[in-house]
Amino acid sequence: NTALAQFYGLSGASSSFTKINAGSRRGGVLDMAAVLGSHAQFNQTSPIKRGKFVRERLLCQELPPPPPGLNAKPPPLDPSKPTRERFAAHTSDPSCQNCHQFIDPIGFSFERYDGIGAYRTTENGIFVDESGSLRGLANRTDTDVTDYSGTQGLAQILATSTSGSACLAKQFEVYVTGAAHPDACTVQNVVSRWSNKAYALPELWLEAVSSDSFLKRN
Numbered sequence: 001n002t003a004l005a006q007f008y009g010l011s012g013a014s015s016s017f018t019k020i021n022a023g024s025r026r027g028g029v030l031d032m033a034a035v036l037g038s039h040a041q042f043n044q045t046s047p048i049k050r051g052k053f054v055r056e057r058l059l060c061q062e063l064p065p066p067p068p069g070l071n072a073k074p075p076p077l078d079p080s081k082p083t084r085e086r087f088a089a090h091t092s093d094p095s096c097q098n099c100h101q102f103i104d105p106i107g108f109s110f111e112r113y114d115g116i117g118a119y120r121t122t123e124n125g126i127f128v129d130e131s132g133s134l135r136g137l138a139n140r141t142d143t144d145v146t147d148y149s150g151t152q153g154l155a156q157i158l159a160t161s162t163s164g165s166a167c168l169a170k171q172f173e174v175y176v177t178g179a180a181h182p183d184a185c186t187v188q189n190v191v192s193r194w195s196n197k198a199y200a201l202p203e204l205w206l207e208a209v210s211s212d213s214f215l216k217r218n
Helices: 002-008 033-038 047-058 083-087 094-100 104-110 150-160 162-177 184-195 201-210
Strands: 131-135 145-149
Touching (some): 047 162, 150 162
Antiparallel strands (some): 131 145
16 A cells, blocks of 8 residues: 555555565554554644553553542643653652653653654654653562663563563453453463563464363353
8 A cells, every 4th residue: 555655654565465674663563553543642642642551551550540630631732842841741740740650751752653653753843852761660669760762662671571471461362362351370371481482473372272261161
C-alpha cells in the first residue's frame, strides 16, 4: 500500500505483498502507528496513555486510580511549548507525583511520534527530546531507575528483562486460553525457557496449546 508506505516513510512499496526494510525509525510493536495513535489524544500525543500502556500491558503492573477529586485532564495545548514541558507538571505536583513518576518518563520516550504515530524530529519548532526513564522494572514500588533513549531503547529493556518476558507469557496465555488469570505454572515454565534465550514465538505457541490449562477444563 503506497499510502501506508508514505506514512511510515518507506520506499519500495508495491501492489503486492513485499518485504521491505523498516529502517531505523520503526521496529516492533512500540513503533506501530496503530499502537501510537490509539494511545494518544485526538489533538496531541499522550505520555500518560503511552506510559500506562507499557506499565499495564507490557509489564503487567497495576496502577492505582487517580485520587478522588483530582483534575485528570491533560494540560492545554500551547504552541510555544513541547509536550514534554507541558506534562512536566504531573511529576512536579505532589498530588500527581506518586503515580506519574512511574508513567510520564516512559511516555516521554515516545515523543518522536506524534498523535497519529507519524515520525517527527521537532514539535512546535523545538527539537524533540526522546529520553526516557523506567522506574521499578520488576515491581512498580521498587527504587531502581533505568535511563534510556527512545522507543528502541525501551524495547531493548523490555525484551531482555525477566519482568518483560513474564508479562509477555502471561498476556499470550490470556489471548490463547481466554482466561483472565492464566495458569501460573504454565506462565512460569514459559518464562524459564525464555530466559535461556532458546525460546521464540513458535515455541511459545506450542507451549500454550500443549499445556493442561489449554487442553483440559475442570
